[in-house]
Amino acid sequence: MPKILIVGGGYAGFYTAWKLEKLLKKGEAEVTIVDPLPYMTYQPFLPEVAAGSIEPRHAVVAHRSHLKTTRIIAGKVTGINHATSSATILPNAGESFTQGYDHVVFTAGAVSRTFPIPGVADEAIGLKTIEEAIAVRDRILGNFDRAAQLPAGPERERLLTVVVVGGGFAGIEIFAELRSLASDLIKSYPELEFADTHFHLIEAMGRIMPEVSLKTSHWVLKNLDERGATVHLDTQLKSAKDGIIELSTGESFASDLIIWTAGVMAHPILKNTDFPLDERGRLRLRADLRVEGDEGILEGAWGAGDATACPDLSGGGVGGFCVPNAQHAVRQGKLLANNLVAALRGEGPTDYLHKNLGAVAGLGLNVGVFQSGKLAITGWPAWIAHRGYHGLAMPSFERKFRVAGGWWNNFWLGRDIVSLEARETPRVAFEEFASRPK
Structure with missing residues (x-):
């Protein structure tokens, strides 16, 4: 059975896995998703969470609540060697191990980009x-x-x-x-x-x-x-x-x-792969979301979301590429699932096209x-x-x-204005009055 490895459980990764569960027939492929967090964060809601207008847990989607047939690994991918179709995974508990795959989907997203400003x-x-x-x-x-x-x-x-x-x-x-x-x-x-x-x-x-x-x-x-x-x-x-x-x-x-x-930048884990990257460290993609190297398509390698340089066929992207936002990540994840299933069934992929409304x-x-x-x-x-x-x-x-x-x-x-700062040191109240051996 073909093995599909999804690196990252954010927008693009979650939607890819979610859509694959709906499209794949029983026994058609084995899907694994790797992310150190057990949930996908709906980032457009973060300002309202910070302002107390949305309960924090309502702005995230638990992987295990919605991914019923996908194998979920709580951990992070520390390296990918596509030449051998293998990835190194460090789980949240336990020793690092190597995972083989037939198709890899890179959707690890982006991280905050900072400058060396003092403080x-x-x-x-x-x-x-x-x-x-x-x-x-x-x-x-x-x-x-x-x-x-x-x-x-x-x-x-x-x-x-x-x-x-x-x-x-x-x-x-x-x-x-x-x-x-x-x-x-x-x-x-x-x-x-x-x-x-x-x-x-x-x-x-x-x-x-x-x-x-x-x-x-x-x-x-x-x-x-x-x-x-x-x-x-x-x-x-x-x-x-x-x-x-x-x-x-x-x-x-x-x-x-x-x-x-x-600003943001592509996830640094890309530096620990043999994937082709552009000058900004993003994964190079074709419009059909397949990874493209100097000598053509890398078979079995796909990508979507903020860590990728995906051509914007609508003509509205910055520098000709899709901007890193939720609109593109969600839609790319859904199309990637369709294209992956098409590849498994010997059919051709579809190019990604979304005009920002x-x-x-x-x-x-x-x-x-x-x-x-x-x-x-x-x-x-x-x-x-x-x-x-x-x-x-x-x-x-x-x-x-x-x-x-x-x-x-x-x-x-009205807005909830309760602060839970004490959650950062939850044992203080217990330790203060706990009896200790003399």
């Missing part, structure tokens, strides 16, 4: 995982609790200053969502005032959100300014050492929460933007479109109901 590696946090979103939420809620006990001064100002680096969709969404959260929190803290909170977004380019028109991006800037948030355009972060933000403009201030969203972003409760061609919608209608689109795009009816139910409860009960 960033030690002080900042990304927004690629559900764990990061939870940590951001708990940090801002905990900082409000601490700041409320302090007199006005540098320490309180540091606790209530939030910095986001990167003005793309991810950066603007988390920035606006946290601004919305902070505005709500002020109502619960009589010791604090709105003017005590400070929000700074740092963008090296001269505009934000290149996915929308310049006019729409200007509307977003105006809206953020009216809400008390500051956007620094044409500005670079020079240092974040010890939480002291130093900008290329000469400005300097302290922050206890620095969020990095300034638009971009939609949530900017906090009741505020959003939508752009499709020259059509732009802002404010409450765009926010409804944002929730509607992503609510429908969330995998499985079970997760759709959980997310929609949370939104419905929040509509009547």
